[in-house]
Amino acid sequence: MMGLTRRDMMILFVVWGVVALLMVVAFLTLRAAAHLTPPAAAVTAATATPPPTYTPVAVEQTARHMYARAELVARGWRADAQLVSCRGSWEQTAVNLVGRPIEWIYRFYSPQSRRLYFVRVEPGGETHTIQHIPSVAQPPLPLSVEDWQVDSATALANWLNAGGGRFLGMYPGSTVTAQLGVRVHDLRPLWTVAGYAEKEDALFVAAVDARTGETTVLAQ
Numbered sequence: 001m002m003g004l005t006r007r008d009m010m011i012l013f014v015v016w017g018v019v020a021l022l023m024v025v026a027f028l029t030l031r032a033a034a035h036l037t038p039p040a041a042a043v044t045a046a047t048a049t050p051p052p053t054y055t056p057v058a059v060e061q062t063a064r065h066m067y068a069r070a071e072l073v074a075r076g077w078r079a080d081a082q083l084v085s086c087r088g089s090w091e092q093t094a095v096n097l098v099g100r101p102i103e104w105i106y107r108f109y110s111p112q113s114r115r116l117y118f119v120r121v122e123p124g125g126e127t128h129t130i131q132h133i134p135s136v137a138q139p140p141l142p143l144s145v146e147d148w149q150v151d152s153a154t155a156l157a158n159w160l161n162a163g164g165g166r167f168l169g170m171y172p173g174s175t176v177t178a179q180l181g182v183r184v185h186d187l188r189p190l191w192t193v194a195g196y197a198e199k200e201d202a203l204f205v206a207a208v209d210a211r212t213g214e215t216t217v218l219a220q
Helices: 006-036 040-048 063-077 152-170
Strands: 082-093 104-110 115-121 127-131 174-182 189-197 202-209 215-219
Touching (some): 063 082, 063 104, 063 115, 063 127, 152 174, 152 202, 152 215
Antiparallel strands (some): 082 104, 104 115, 115 127, 174 189, 189 202, 202 215
16 A cells, blocks of 8 residues: 555545445345345245135035925925024034035924924934914014025035035044025025034134025134
8 A cells, every 4th residue: 555646545445435335235126136036945935825716515415405305394384484593513523524415404493374384404314393372572584495595515615615625634523514594684505514613612613695605703
């Protein structure tokens, strides 16, 4: 440095300053890019793993299919019998078991007698009935069979893919219940499908519109 003139030293200082500034800008640019752009491996992993699709066990003994037997028995009880709801449960089930043949319970109401009538239909087609002896003070809302377009298998599949499949994977041995009823505010038929793990006190519930299949998670 002793042989450098004042002018040479000024030039070197300017050059070093410019180099230092460029290095700082490059460092900040690389740092910002690292935050904005995820690593290629992460992007590949995110796009290469689609969410699983769950399908319940395929059976013929669905709620809609077994309803014909229940209706025949209910008409023999009262000619004005109206379907009010139906319900089925899979006890101690798992992802690969839910949907298997079960007993369906149909609830009917007679406006003339103001009484309820329960028809249980077993997987083999056998029926059992119970009449509710006291009259009903508040008539339940009738369920329109014409509006009932979504069967239990579809409602169960929608529940599984809305999070029920993941729930059963976490809590095998849970109970899954599917109930069809009438939504009060617009009289639309609605499936309510719920999974419950008693030991862990865990719950996952979804509502499935029985006309359109639109699914909404209610509790998890």
